[in-house]
Amino acid sequence: MTEEKKDLGTGSSRRNFIKTTALAAAGFMIVPRHVLGGRGFLAPSDRLMVAAVGAGGKGQSNIANIYKGGKSEIAFLCDVDDRRAAASVKAFPKAKYYRDYREMLDKDGKNLDAVVVSTPDHNHAMIAMAAMQLGKHVYVEKPLSHDIYEARKLTEAANRYQVVTQMGNQGSSGxxxxxxxxxxxxxxxxxxxxxxxxxxxxxxxxxxxxxxxxGEIPKELDWDLWLGSAPYKPFIDKLVPFNWRGWWDYGTxxxxxxxxxxxxxxxxxxxxxxxxxxxxxxxxxxxxxxxxxxxxxxxxxxxxxxxxxxxxxxxxxxxxxxxxxxxxxxxxxxxxxxxxxxxxxxxxxxxxxxxxxxxxxxxxxxxxxxxxxxxxxxxxxxxRVPGGVDGHYWQWAEAAIAGYGKMKLSSPFEIAGPLxxxxxxxxxxxxxxxxxxxxxxxxxxxxxxxxxxxxxxxxxxxxxxxxxxxxxxxxxxxxxxxxxx
The missing domain is CATH 3.30.360 (Dihydrodipicolinate Reductase; domain 2)
Structure with a gap:
């Protein structure tokens, strides 16, 4: 069985299908999103339910800009560093907070529509891929990936799973x-x-x-989760939150x-x-x-x-x-x-x-x-893109609400991948x-x-x-x- 067929035919997708069938038979007129399920489905009257993996720094500005478009609800926040996430947690107090994106997708994947990835480069691809395989639309901070192979696979996956994608090079909408x-x-x-x-x-x-x-690992930071796909190394001072960019294990x-x-x-x-x-x-x-x-x-x-x-x-x-x-x-x-x-x-x-x-x-x-x-x-x-550079975020959210293939985007993976x-x-x-x-x-x-x-x-x-x-x-x-x- 292929990965795509497995996603469509087992687990939460199958359970959602059974629930949907039962509710339809009972004559319900309004069905919640988590019951409807389906790959990239979004009720036309709904707001986009967004999960942010990486809630501090650039992640904070990404989700704030997406929220300002008026079509999105920041429903879930995920960050390995509680210090960095604090401002977003305060700004979106109703959002459920996680440290591990895998736990978030496992427990609440059925309750979200889209994922914003704003982590260091070395973890972009595996988080985005996990979300796309669940049929979630994704916005990924630049660069799209750490490795060439990852970029190619993400580009292929966007088409395979038919989800709306955008890379965070907002100037492409200017x-x-x-x-x-x-x-x-x-x-x-x-x-x-x-x-x-x-x-x-x-x-x-x-x-x-x-x-x-x-260095001494701050109590607010889960160092192992921060490392993610990278080789294990002891924590050093000043690597987080920004100086990782100069090391090949993490940055580009x-x-x-x-x-x-x-x-x-x-x-x-x-x-x-x-x-x-x-x-x-x-x-x-x-x-x-x-x-x-x-x-x-x-x-x-x-x-x-x-x-x-x-x-x-x-x-x-x-x-x-x-x-x-x-x-x-x-x-x-x-x-x-x-x-x-x-x-x-x-x-x-x-x-x-x-x-x-x-x-x-x-x-x-x-x-x-x-x-x-x-x-x-x-x-x-x-x-021109309405809103210019700011419209880069709103364009993605609106395209996700409209559904795959319904709207033109400035930096979908078919463009962002080769770049x-x-x-x-x-x-x-x-x-x-x-x-x-x-x-x-x-x-x-x-x-x-x-x-x-x-x-x-x-x-x-x-x-x-x-x-x-x-x-x-x-x-x-x-x-x-x-x-x-």
């Missing part, structure tokens, strides 16, 4: 990226030749060794954090798919006068990644996107005057007829030189620079992944010319944790 689309479609800058994306992140430690001194570095906001505009408006090859250079931390530090557990302090994409109708030929983090930026465009701001985070499109820029989230789109913007008369042809894969393929190149092998003469080590271009096989999810990095395509989960596929 007016800015739609203005960029209008300019591209109208040929204002011609065919695009190169794109540059840059960020001042990381704003957390990277290029460091795991601390040798263990600067490109995982900001790439969904900066690479997304060119990925969308140029109609790109995952890259065909990727190469990079990374910043160094020197441990002595002659040798670069070796920190395989931690992302580097800075990187410059070049991703090559196959030609589309909007590009001159195969396109290169340059990703730069750690404060590295491309050269200022000649069209910018000396004192006109270039921005700490941004995107630059170079076309055959001109250039255009935007900030993070696709905000503040502008043609270069800036004087062109006052003269621009390009018609708005790309449909996430793209960013994680870039991370293969970054991680490959720390692949260490003993030299043949036995004196020291070599780093064969530092000076090569990785060739990507999309269908088989593997690098074809440097097998050492394929171990990072699909990691091994800690015993007791599973993606469920």
């Amino acid at each position: 007016d800015g990226v739609r203005q960029l689309q209008d300019w591209i479609d109208a040929g204002v800058i011609g065919k695009v030749e190169n794109v540059y994306c840059w960020t001042d992140r990381p704003s957390w430690p990277q290029g460091v060794l795991w601390p040798s001194t263990n 570095g600067a490109i995982g954090d900001m790439g969904c906001h900066l690479v997304e505009p060119p990925f969308r408006v140029l109609g790109l798919d995952t890259p065909i090859d990727v190469q990079c250079s990374v910043g160094s931390i020197y441990v002595d006068e002659f040798k670069r530090g070796y920190f395989p557990d931690s992302c580097p302090p800075s990187s410059h990644v070049i991703m090559t994409f196959e030609k589309t109708k909007k590009t001159k030929g195969n396109l290169q996107i340059h990703w730069m983090d750690g404060g590295i930026k491309p050269a200022r465009p000649e069209e910018l005057l000396p004192n006109e701001p270039f921005g700490a985070n941004g995107v630059l499109f170079e076309g055959t007829k001109g250039k255009m820029m935007c900030d993070v989230y696709g905000a503040n789109p502008r043609l270069l030189p800036l004087t062109k913007n006052a003269e621009d008369r390009t018609k708005k042809r790309t449909e 996430t894969e793209t960013l994680l393929i870039a991370n293969l190149a970054i991680r490959g620079t720390d692949v260490q092998k003993p030299k043949e003469n036995g004196k020291g080590f070599s780093y064969p992944g530092r000076d090569i271009k990785l060739l990507w096989d999309k269908q088989n999810l593997r690098v074809t010319n440097f097998d050492d990095v394929n171990q990072f395509v699909k990691r091994e989960y800690r015993q007791g944790w599973s993606l469920g596929v």
